[in-house]
């Protein structure tokens with residue numbers, strides 16, 4: 285996993301609530317057995333005017349000019365602003381892969397779905413939860429001021445607006461530690477291999493039908 | 496001793512290690528694997544040079560990519576085929592307790608085969624790279640969906656790093672009326688608390704209406720817990736649970752069975768256990784449900800109407816309703832009963848078990864699918880469900896009525912194979928998600944119970960199954 289310390293970037297506002305993982309990356313792209321190549325198909329059904337299939341040359345497909353990420357002012361955005369319950373639906377990790385591979389480094393929303401939340405942190409995509417009123421304000425700023433940027437500082441747990449406001453966010457200390465250091469969680473768990481073995485041995489005795 | 500919830504018991508029983516801040520290492524008993532979310536996990540394992548911790552915990556099947564007809568032709572889509580062959584190769588290399596490859600007679604949807612084979616047992620922690628793993632909570636399990644990184648984590652360590660969730664009890668008391676099913680209870684709950692209502696919570700379903708449900712009904716309910724945003728859904732163990740598990744191929748036998756049952760009987764919330772949140776519902780008020788929008792919370796009763804966005808004060812919600820109605824091609828205030836359907840899909844991990852097929856067959860028996868319905872299909876959840884249905888003659892009932900009788904798999908629930916909606920087509924579906932494009936780009940999904948889906952097929956439009964004669 286890549287380390288995440290701080291990022292400064294253009295903000296793109298996706299003004300819909302309950303954005304599900306089927307919308308983030310439609311199922312036909314889940315047929316891939318690779319971890320990469322999902323960026324061009326992020327929000328595929330909203331972004332393009334024709335139906336997308338794996339293996340298509342996406343650069344030749346007609347873009348939907350109304351979709352926020354296709355508007356020139358948001359090109360190159362690194363921070364996605366979203367509404368509540370972002371990432372609901374399936375457990376596909378292809379959703380954070382697609383967001384990262386498209387170029388997003390962080391998503392700000394009032395709330396996220398649980399599995400998507402876990403998956404994002406496993407891949408170094410920072411999800412920032414801010415209260416609905418603050419997110420609402422950021423939406424207004426991002427929509428009214430072209431080139432609206434935010435600076436995210438994970439160490440300080442803060443988001444800084446162009447006018448100098450500092451918005452604090454909460455994050456689980458373990459997740460923060462892993463993100464800041466780009467740690468391999470499996471490696472960390474394996475440091476407890478002895479404990480896992482001891483637990484297993486005791487369980488094998490008490491509930492033998494499980495083995 | 497402090498009174499514990501079922502969730503407390505399952506949690507503490509699987510706790511390997513806990514940090515001062517509550518970050519815990521939880522042991523995983525059963526790891527269900529399918530072809531879509533596993534290839535990158537196996538690849539990760541390989542790249543890191545790690546061995547699986549306990550392959551005996553793995554039960555694997557093919558379900559998402561396979562076609563549901565013409566099995567002798569194999570999997571025609573080359574990309575789908577590669578994904579399935581990749582699972583074959585990974586299981587061959589690493590091993591598993593059991594694996595049902597494409598065309599195996601036990602193959603089926605991962606959340607149908609787990610319980611059916613006795614791979615899912617009360618008291619287990621069950622995970623799968625699939626959000627509907629919550630289904631298995633019907634057995635008094637702690638069961639939840641994980642992403643591919645966590646699939647790899649479980650393969651390598653048999654554990655997951657997590658924090659304890661909040662606890663929520665959803666109590667449904669009283670008797671549900673005829674024609675009202677576990678699916679309707681699930682949809683009512685989601686309509687009430689919303690698709691984020693259960694976020695961060697492990698939900699236990701309790702109450703007399705839940706205890707009256709069969710295991711199939713409980714599985715449908717727990718399956719949909721994820722649609723309410725819950726981390727897990729669960730139901731306490733009782734005689735119904737134990738009777739279902741008995742004599743399943745992977746269930747314990749002999750003395751171990753007795754020992755297991757004695758333990759399983761403790762898997763319920765103690766009297767006086769406290770929950771962080773409690774929701775109560777009166778079963779008698781529940782009517783058959785139909786979704787009208789693009790999220791499972793956009794649901795109403797069969798005698799209800801498509802909502803009018805003009806009556807919604809909150810601008811974000813109003814826009815959400817407007818967008819959903821536009822996508823669904825529905826006008827405000829349209830009566831639900833009467834909305835015509837183009838296709839009907841009976842299947843998915845929510846509603847493809849034998850009881851679901853029986854309920855649909857009761858409605859289809861001796862009748863004909865309406866002329867305006869282009870396709871009505873029944874897709875059993877697994878090979879054994881299919882054979883059981885055939886032994887009962889249900890296949891003949893469906894085919895005589897004009898339904899197609901297919902081979903098992905996920906099929907049109909998410910349309911990764913050829914079973915999909917065309918743009919603009921409207922479908923009565925027994926699956927779990929009505930998201931935009933879920934059943935095919937531009938397709939319009941209405942979630943209903945199996946009996947309601949069968950009735951819609953016969954009538955050609957949604958109709959109240961309770962008065963359907």
Ligand code: SF4
Pocket residue numbers: 558559604605606625627843844845904905908909926927
């Ligand atoms: S039937 Fe549908 S929801 Fe269930 S596992 Fe298959 S694709 Fe997922």
